[in-house]
Amino acid sequence: MIKETAIERELIEKIKELKEKKGYTILGHNYVISELQDLSDITGDSLQLARLATEIENDKILFLGVDFMAETLKILNPSKKIIVPTKGSTCPMANSLTPEIIKSFKEKYPNAPVVLYVNSTAECKALADYTCTSANAVEIVSKIDSDTILFGPDKNLGSYVAEKTGKKIIPIPGETGYCYVHNRFSVEDVRKAKEKYPNAKIIVHPESSKEVRDLCEYIGSTGQMMKFPKEDETEEFIIGTEIGMIHKLPKTFKDKKFYPLKELGICNNMKKNNLKNVYEALLNEENEINLPEEIIEKAKIPIMNMFKLMEG
Template identity: 35%
Template sequence: MTTDTVITRTETDLGMPDPRHGIPAAYGGVEADVAWAAEIKRLAKARNATILAHNYQLPAIQDIADHVGDSLALSRIAAEVDADEIIFCGVHFMAETAKILSPEKRVLIPDERAGCSLADSITADDLRAWKADYPDALVVSYVNTTAEVKGLTDICCTSSNAVDVVASIDPDREVLFLPDQFLGAHVKRETGRDNIHIWAGECHVHAGINGDELTDQVDSHPDAELFIHPECGCATSALYLAGEGTVPADRVQILSTGGMIDAARATHSKQVLVATEVGMLHQLRKAAPEVDFQAVNSRAACPYMKMITPAALLRCLREGKDEVHVAPDVAERARASVQRMIEIGNPGGGE
């Protein structure tokens, strides 16, 4: 097995990074076969490493991992497991969060170039300038942010507890909510706050799942239930369809990735339309194999998530690359913002 930097046509079709579009070429040339799986397990045991995989990872990466879930849940698992190393198969801010919650452990990401358009939509300097405009406001940051941004945050939140976090704040206190504008709109709608200011960031994959696509899919699948991630551009459209009676309100659920797994196990529907990154379908189908899960947008694949290839994971375990570092003072401040969220009473189901 080699770890040549190549991309096959099949990988590109699956949403793999394509250097022609400004995304770094992923490590390729390795097939996720039985020999690969055995070598991954052998190396992980030799390093006393735990492999964590986000729900949006390639199926082969999800299947080889010790734990699969959303980023915050995985980071909390990382803090609890008896391991010297954490191999985080996800994007960079997720590995940073694991390091924040497990400062004594070595945290590796199989490809440190795996970024996030949402986390990159606001920098620490951006937030400092925004806070200067609203010096008395409390900052609520979605966990999909860099360690430096978390370090400037008062309270973190997840998509499943964002409403509870904002509702816990004095109603007379201004709130700066960042970075996702669609999640922010959902929180504003649910809390009814007029004094919440929302950063205009977005996940380019979720934002691309639009209302017209959702409407077309609903028309084509009239009996399907809808699982909608609040980062999606179609979330407002889903609520509109429910309000108009096009879809019964009890068949529309705005859910985090962790919430989708719970809902999949509980649903009585034969078919579910899913609006989120397509990697989520793998875990949903495992959770409820009798249900027909279909993507609202089958092209909604995050190229950064798909940079964690079988070759990248093999390289990580063989060479000990790439290690994730967070400055101790930044980690301490960021950890406090996550802890404040947990103290509210709903630690959330992650992004």
């Protein structure tokens, strides 16, 4: 357990006071720092947060994560005020795909539906047929009535979906689309971790490379990772995802042990959210997420298509 300093404790108290006084609900992704996870009313993965976004009654939300997630919240809640601690928390993988790239692939493959991982910008979502998350990508693609799919921006998740569905997945933007945090896990890391913790099962995120996935016992989104230790008798797990999960898992499963696959599994962008900028954002109610109406309308369609397929 990380001990907070006196300054941090003071900030935490001030944040709690401001949140109550100004009436904000705080939503935090599983990858934000542990102090912010503890301050959040709800923590979850992209899918959990996207779904919850449609159910929150409060019209003021402080979102802790990266920009494409805050945009998704805004798309699903256009009338709500959504603020973030910093506008600088972005996702290089989401940014690797642009509307121009999607348009050029659509021209080349006019009959292939476009499925975009929610880790994409609102402008790109506005050009997609469906969105998906790492938790439901296999389900969504298998339910679409087409054998060829344009899938982006994560080539690793795309290859996982191809493996599981048997469909032809054309990755967009291609080799440049990956999450640097998950793509960094190597076969050597898995070998070393297995040597160090011989009784542990290795769980990795589908954003990891195929070589790494093939050596692991379980592949799942962070939401699915939160369920697996309950279903499995094993007492020790090596976790191959962003280090933030090493805070959440032991809190939930107190009798089990969790080790990071690699200490360097850190998303620097998520870590740009900190106590100081959370406090300032609440104090000044600043860094509001705004999107053009047209983008909101268009980007909502593939998200709702995802929800429909999940219900069907």
